[in-house]
Amino acid sequence: MVQSGCKKMLEIRWHGRGGQGSVTAAEILATAAINEGKYSQAFAAFGPERRGAPVLAFTRIDDNEILLRTQIYEPDIVVVLDHHLSEGDDVGEGLKNGGIIVLNSTYPPEKYAKKFPNARRVATVDATGIAIKELGTPVTNTAILGALVKATGIVKLESVEEVIRERIKTHSEKNVAAVRSAFAETKIFDREGHE
Amino acid sequence: MRKLKGWKEIPIGAMIVEPGSSVEFEVSSWRTFKPVFDKKKCTKCGMCWIFCPEGAINLNKDGTYDVNLSFCKGCGICQRACAVKAITMVKEG
Amino acid sequence: MKRVGLSGNYAVAYAAKMADVDLIAAYPITPQTPIVEKLSEFVANGELEAEYINVESEHSALSACVGASLTGARVFTATSSQGLAYMHEVLFMASGLRTPIVMANVNRALSTPLNIWNDHSDAMAERDSGWIQLWVTSAQEAFDATLEAFKIAEEVLLPVMVNLDGFILSHTYEPVVLPDESLVREFVPPKPMLNRVSPKFAYSIGVVGPPEIYYEMKYQVVDAIENSRHKIKEIDKEFGNKFGREYKFVNEYMMEDADYALVTMGALTGTAKVVVNALRKEGEKVGVVSIRCFRPFPKEDLVALLEGVKGVGVMDRAVMPGGPSNPLFADIATALYGSSRRPLLQNFVAGLGGRDVSVEEFKAMFGLVKDVVREGRPRSCIYVGLRE
Numbered sequence: 001m002v003q004s005g006c007k008k009m010l011e012i013r014w015h016g017r018g019g020q021g022s023v024t025a026a027e028i029l030a031t032a033a034i035n036e037g038k039y040s041q042a043f044a045a046f047g048p049e050r051r052g053a054p055v056l057a058f059t060r061i062d063d064n065e066i067l068l069r070t071q072i073y074e075p076d077i078v079v080v081l082d083h084h085l086s087e088g089d090d091v092g093e094g095l096k097n098g099g100i101i102v103l104n105s106t107y108p109p110e111k112y113a114k115k116f117p118n119a120r121r122v123a124t125v126d127a128t129g130i131a132i133k134e135l136g137t138p139v140t141n142t143a144i145l146g147a148l149v150k151a152t153g154i155v156k157l158e159s160v161e162e163v164i165r166e167r168i169k170t171h172s173e174k175n176v177a178a179v180r181s182a183f184a185e186t187k188i189f190d191r192e193g194h195e
Numbered sequence: 196m197r198k199l200k201g202w203k204e205i206p207i208g209a210m211i212v213e214p215g216s217s218v219e220f221e222v223s224s225w226r227t228f229k230p231v232f233d234k235k236k237c238t239k240c241g242m243c244w245i246f247c248p249e250g251a252i253n254l255n256k257d258g259t260y261d262v263n264l265s266f267c268k269g270c271g272i273c274q275r276a277c278a279v280k281a282i283t284m285v286k287e288g
Numbered sequence: 289m290k291r292v293g294l295s296g297n298y299a300v301a302y303a304a305k306m307a308d309v310d311l312i313a314a315y316p317i318t319p320q321t322p323i324v325e326k327l328s329e330f331v332a333n334g335e336l337e338a339e340y341i342n343v344e345s346e347h348s349a350l351s352a353c354v355g356a357s358l359t360g361a362r363v364f365t366a367t368s369s370q371g372l373a374y375m376h377e378v379l380f381m382a383s384g385l386r387t388p389i390v391m392a393n394v395n396r397a398l399s400t401p402l403n404i405w406n407d408h409s410d411a412m413a414e415r416d417s418g419w420i421q422l423w424v425t426s427a428q429e430a431f432d433a434t435l436e437a438f439k440i441a442e443e444v445l446l447p448v449m450v451n452l453d454g455f456i457l458s459h460t461y462e463p464v465v466l467p468d469e470s471l472v473r474e475f476v477p478p479k480p481m482l483n484r485v486s487p488k489f490a491y492s493i494g495v496v497g498p499p500e501i502y503y504e505m506k507y508q509v510v511d512a513i514e515n516s517r518h519k520i521k522e523i524d525k526e527f528g529n530k531f532g533r534e535y536k537f538v539n540e541y542m543m544e545d546a547d548y549a550l551v552t553m554g555a556l557t558g559t560a561k562v563v564v565n566a567l568r569k570e571g572e573k574v575g576v577v578s579i580r581c582f583r584p585f586p587k588e589d590l591v592a593l594l595e596g597v598k599g600v601g602v603m604d605r606a607v608m609p610g611g612p613s614n615p616l617f618a619d620i621a622t623a624l625y626g627s628s629r630r631p632l633l634q635n636f637v638a639g640l641g642g643r644d645v646s647v648e649e650f651k652a653m654f655g656l657v658k659d660v661v662r663e664g665r666p667r668s669c670i671y672v673g674l675r676e
Contacts, residue, residue: 026461027293027295027461030293030461030462031292031293031461034291034292034293034461034462034463035292035293037291039462039463040293040461040462040463041460041461041462042293042460042461042462043455043456043459043460043461044455044459046319046404046405046455046459066462066558067558067559067561067562068558068559068562068647069456069555069556069558069559070559070644070645070646070647071644073646199500199501200504201504202504202505202507202508202511205501205504205505205508207386207445207508207512208384208385208386208387208445208493209384209385209493209494209495209497209505210385210491210492210493210495211491211492211493211495212491214489214490214491214492215490216492
């Protein structure tokens with residue numbers, strides 16, 4: 001189980017589409033970790049950005065200063081913001097053996113157990129549904145953050161909420177509600193034989 | 196020939212720090228002709244003042260113009276600029 | 289003092305704001321844009337009392353800064369890549385006119401092909417413009433260097449360019465310690481500048497320098513930047529005393545007993561340090577030297593660090609097509625020319641146009657440095673990660 005008081009560096013890769021807020025999610029997580037006194041880095045693989053195009057973002061979290069400036073090739077955790085991308089094959093690329101994958105999906109996590117053999121834990125949440133319900137728009141980044149916190153305990157839920165309130169000026173409470181309901185609704189599958 | 200200043204003596208930033216240093220450069224010896232102003236014909240339009248490349252034209256209190264001969268090189272541009280032919284170029288000496 | 293998560297760009301914007309700049313003139317360009325967005329926000333919401341001049345180009349941006357600086361205002365601008373290239377002729381005027389302008393240059397590759405990503409070709413192309421160049425490796429350093437830059441610029445009357453790697457630093461959120469604004473104001477108090485134009489004092493500026501005087505005036509810039517070294521060191525020390533972080537001209541890592549070293553500049557220094565840690569565990573005596581102050585070039589510091597080392601790799605992130613080597617290597621080779629104990633030098637080029645430089649590639653560079661020492665002579669420049 002990933003604990004908030006991490007001993008080694010954790011690398012997280014975010015998959016989303018332009019407009020879903022993947023980069024913002026990576027930055028909110030990093031800021032939450034920094035506010036908890038940790039070291040963190042959030043960055044993205046920037047390209048010719050446009051709405052709907054696949055987006056990659058990254059977060060590193062460590063107790064010590066992070067010097068590494070490469071992209072993340074073998075993430076400990078993969079987070080997928082888009083329900084179509086969750087069905088694709090490439091989101092699991094390079095996932096470390098014993099890693100965790102958090103998917104935006106209406107299906108139970110067991111469905112993906114075979115597809116991501118490296119994952120020790122698979123978590124799913126209907127982030128699109130939650131986002132539409134809470135925000136009225138399918139911007140899934142805050143909902144998926146709730147699922148990530150539930151699945152990993154990487155930072156405290158309150159830390160994420162605090163950053164959202166500070167950073168998202170309009171509808172911050174709606175986004176906090178999205179985080180909370182995703183946290184409550186996330187379903188987790190743990191593979192046996194992994195510790 | 197006067198001695199040129201070394202790099203330590205020159206003000207930094209390519210600035211000329213003494214205002215109005217062009218006053219040092221008298222050009223009266225360059226002249227063959229000098230402008231003579233006819234105040235009666237002058238319409239006070241100021242075209243001579245605008246066109247003078249040396250800034251040698253002065254404005255009189257009554258609104259007419261005159262020349263400071265220390266800085267007039269005798270080019271005759273003021274004569275060409277004057278629409279009412281109030282300026283005549285006259286040979287020096 | 290507070291510890292916050294900020295991108296490199298925002299760290300720069302906060303530094304300019306805390307330095308209480310009087311005027312900002314800048315034109316947005318990726319990846320610099322968030323700097324000027326944040327600063328214009330500060331001006332618009334009243335957090336920063338400054339003139340923000342919207343200009344139609346980088347040429348105008350720097351020209352506006354030159355004019356404002358000549359009146360004694362504290363000015364700031366920021367750009368990247370094509371924008372810096374567009375400033376080219378005005379860069380030389382800024383140094384020639386001795387205007388203490390501070391500019392953040394968010395390093396990005398130059399076209400063609402069009403590329404918004406990071407390398408060092410933009411700043412290298414302006415290396416001889418008479419600007420002091422600082423290079424940073426983190427968002428914290430970007431903040432700190434920007435503050436130091438104002439003080440350095442105003443003390444030595446030369447413009448200062450703070451270089452931060454595009455995206456790798458500009459768009460990466462990481463922890464930044466923001467000092468109290470009152471402490472910052474103590475460090476960079478408003479400075480009345482001599483020889484500045486005002487309605488009371490008329491000077492002629494931008495005059496012609498004929499052959500009888502141009503040479504002397506150009507030499508003044510050469511002398512000023514040469515002699516800025518002790519001032520830069522003094523200001524860095526003062527910064528260290530006040531804020532607890534000191535950077536020096538070069539940052540050395542594990543160099544005490546190093547047989548092999550890599551010289552870097554910018555954010556990728558961090559990855560090089562991670563690789564040094566890994567290689568040290570395997571028993572390799574390796575180290576990293578990162579150049580923080582590129583202009584004036586830290587000749588003496590580098591010679592002291594690199595003399596006696598067996599092999600030194602120099603990682604360039606820009607090319608000098610048709611040249612004898614690439615820019616950083618050329619400078620280091622020149623600095624070491626007079627030394628009888630100079631190491632074997634090997635030039636590398638890596639990470640052009642934003643290409644990631646991996647841990648494995650850094651390991652390979654250290655391995656190659658060892659190889660060329662064994663072979664007894666350097667190879668021609670090695671282009672790391674280039675597909676055949």
